[in-house]
Amino acid sequence: MRTAICLDSAALLTWGAFSSLRFWKKLCISVLCFIVSTGTKSALAQKTTRAAQFKAQHAWSAPLRIEPMLSGNFGELRGNHFHTGVDLKTEGREGLVVIAATDGQVSRVKMSPWGYGNALYLDGPDGVTTVYAHLQRFAPKVQSWAVERTYAVRSLGLDASPPASAGLHFQAGDTLGWSGNSGGSGGPHLHFEIRSTANQHPLNPLDGWLDKVDTRPPVLPALWVESATDWYRVSLPASDTLSLKSKVRFSVEGYDLLDGASNICGLRTLEAEIVEEGSEVLLTHRASWGELDFGVNKDMNAHAFYPVWSSTRDQVHRLHRFPTNRLGIYETPASAGWVELAAGQHAVLSIEATDAAGNSVSMDVPLVGGQPEMPSDPWCDDLGAQDHGEWQVEPGLAGTERHGRFEFAWKAGTFFESETMRAFVRDNGRTLALEPTEVPYRKSLQAQWPVPSSVTVWEGAWSILPRDTLPSDRWLAVQRKEGGDVARAVVASWLDEAWEVDLPRGGEWTLERDTVAPRVLPYHSGTPLVASGDAVWFLEDALAGIEDVELRIQGQWARAVWDPKRNMLTYEASDAIHPRGVACPVTLTVTDEVGNTTTWERSLTWP
Ligand SMILES: [Zn+2]
Structure with a gap:
């Protein structure tokens, strides 16, 4: 926090009052102030108490x-x-x-x-x-x-x-x-x-547990402004007064940099306040990363400004907390976060971020209300010609929606906010488009739509299917990146001539069939045995991914270490369940997520 030293009133005010941006602003409007950046020494002292007490009473060592x-x-x-x-x-x-x-x-x-x-x-x-x-x-x-x-x-x-x-x-x-x-x-x-x-x-290990010198303050490179229909980026520090033409809510890109490395790191605290001319506080927000809870940690998706986070992985934080967001990191009440200024009305958005070492950065963005513009609906372009379903979801309610050919079902708590959902099936019969695409789901959304005729699928010039009937097994709903690489694949089931799939997010999902069994290649062209005595294979699977592996040496189950990053499977010789100097049968069975199986069998002789 900034420390405000007001010459004629400092003694009358408690630290708590100073620790709020609101009080600081009010005072500075009426009283002569000095603003000093002294870091967060007193706040930090509280956070480090547990670590300090522990270290005073027990042995402690750095882990490296x-x-x-x-x-x-x-x-x-x-x-x-x-x-x-x-x-x-x-x-x-x-x-x-x-x-x-x-x-x-x-x-x-x-x-x-x-x-x-x-x-x-x-x-x-x-x-x-x-x-x-x-x-x-x-x-x-x-x-x-x-x-x-x-x-x-x-x-x-x-x-x-x-x-x-x-x-x-x-x-x-x-x-x-x-x-x-x-x-x-x-x-x-x-x-x-x-x-x-x-x-x-x-x-937080940097709250006094690990000793790490850090002299670099956090960085606030950009503000994101979200209206009901759109969002845009404003570089910080803002060069001009920001004109708001409708009700908006704010997110900020903010991260920390630590001494000795260029990696983007997280903040310790993030605080924001919008104060109207005349000192009315329109918004206060404070988040603090001292303790997390695995039970609700995925609600991070509702803390991040998801449209930007999900596509760029930039550290963009909402400056408000959804009422449905269960994270324990907030020190201010939940709010939908919308702010609206009348034409010509002035306000200031103040943002302050600190790191665990107490370095801080702050930014003021002057705001003014502008003439409202007619909102446009960004979804309509793509959907115009399509027969699409449109329905409303509420965060606290489970529901189902049937529209013509498709059906959706979701559990209570799937969504963080009320949303207008839209969906349609493309002409190929295999692609479901689901909007909005930039909204986080806490649980998956179950979608069902009828399998099109094999003729429709064949007209999509798609090669691996028999022409007469569509097989009912080994289907996946696939989302691909722009270059064609698989971004996500979810196994789909086939129920009464319909596909059913649990979708973790919106966007376009295309049903594809994976009939290709995993490839199993021994480390050397003739043998998986390497110098250490370990046996190593490379495993590859095109679409669904490896689901299970079973290794048997002389008919006996053997432990296999699977490293998907390197596509490597290893039997470690130190397990010592193999015989030495005699040939013994080795069988490796590899199964992918949709049940395609490859069995590799050979007789190996360990030296
Ligand atoms: Zn880690």
């Missing part, structure tokens, strides 16, 4: 031996959630020693091709859990427990809670494992989290 460099921090907008930890750089490589931050017992071990990859949860004292993800390998006693457990449950991945009797205790400073790039990691790094053990809420 190198100086912390962050490629990501807490609260960044990511995919469909806020990032719940920090991403520590590992010099661009795997295999750095990962250290237990606290004394504790391993409470959860995960091994997954996706998400956290190989991850450890360490329950420490005082209800503090630390999480270490994307590891290459665990410390030997954890690794052998995890491998044994995987053979017991025979699954492609593992998510298990070791009992105390497993003896997986560590002390702060012990080696927990080695850093890697496993799971949904886009390059080698360590994902590190601090959680409250009881509710598993992640806490």
Whole structure:
């Protein structure tokens, strides 16, 4: 926060009053003020209390031996959630020693091709859990427990809670494992989290837990203005008074930059206020990223300005909170966020962002009401000639809608706001267009429409189908990027000559059929065996994606490590279930999401 020192009244006012932009503005209108940027020392002191208390009473170690460099921090907008930890750089490589931050017992071990990859949860004292993800390998006693457990449950991945009797205790400073790039990691790094053990809420590691010097303030490059029918970008700082021709609501692109890295990071706080000439406050908003909740973390989609976020991945924050948004990060009440100024009426939008080190940036945007324009309807162009259905959805209500040939069903809570939905089926019979496209869904929307005649499909010059009847299996609803690459694919079912599919978002969805079985290629042209004794295969699947893998060595189930990023499947020789020096049969069965299967069979001799 800015600190306002008012010569004749400072002593009369509490810090709380100063901590509101509104009071600051009011005072500055009438009283002589100095405005000093001193960072957020007092607010920060409160946030760091838990970390400071913990460190005063218990052993604590940084999770890596190198100086912390962050490629990501807490609260960044990511995919469909806020990032719940920090991403520590590992010099661009795997295999750095990962250290237990606290004394504790391993409470959860995960091994997954996706998400956290190989991850450890360490329950420490005082209800503090630390999480270490994307590891290459665990410390030997954890690794052998995890491998044994995987053979017991025979699954492609593992998510298990070791009992105390497993003896997986560590002390702060012990080696927990080695850093890697496993799971949904886009390059080698360590994902590190601090959680409250009881509710598993992640806490901001930069609130006093990790020591990270940061002298760079956050950046506010642009304001986004949304009207009922449109939206546009205004570069900040604004060069001119912004004229508002209708009721609008605001979002701001805001992010932090940390010393020593160029990565875009998240903010610690974001505050906005619109004060009308004459000091009437039209809007107040404050968000703060100190603690998150996995139960509602996907409501990030309603915090972000979704039309821009979903297409550009820019960190654009709404400056208001939808009433249906359940996130706990807000310190101001929910509001639809609409602001309307009469022609000639003046106001100021003030925005302030801080980072966890207390650096801050603020921006004032002067506003004036303009002459209203007739709103246009941007959806109509494409839909004009089509026989389309149009209906209303409400955030709190479940519903169904049947229009001519298609039918939709949705659960209560699917939408964040009331929306006018529109849908039509294109002439090819396989493409459903669903609008609006830029609205986030919290749950999927079930769509059903009749399968067109095979002639209609054939007229679309589409090759892999028999001409007489359409097969009823292996269909997917596919959304493609502009270049033709698959953006999303959802398995569709076939019910009484209709397709049924659960759509995670609007846009155009085209039914395609995947009849191509996965490809299985051994690492070397003749054999999957590599120098280490591991067996490695490359797996590829065109459309649906790999669903399941089963490896058998001499008829016995074997653990296979699947890395979808590298399309690599590995049997690790250290599992030692293979015989040596004799030929033994090895069978690898790979199945994709719609049931196409490939079986690779060979006799292998381990040296
Ligand atoms: Zn991460």
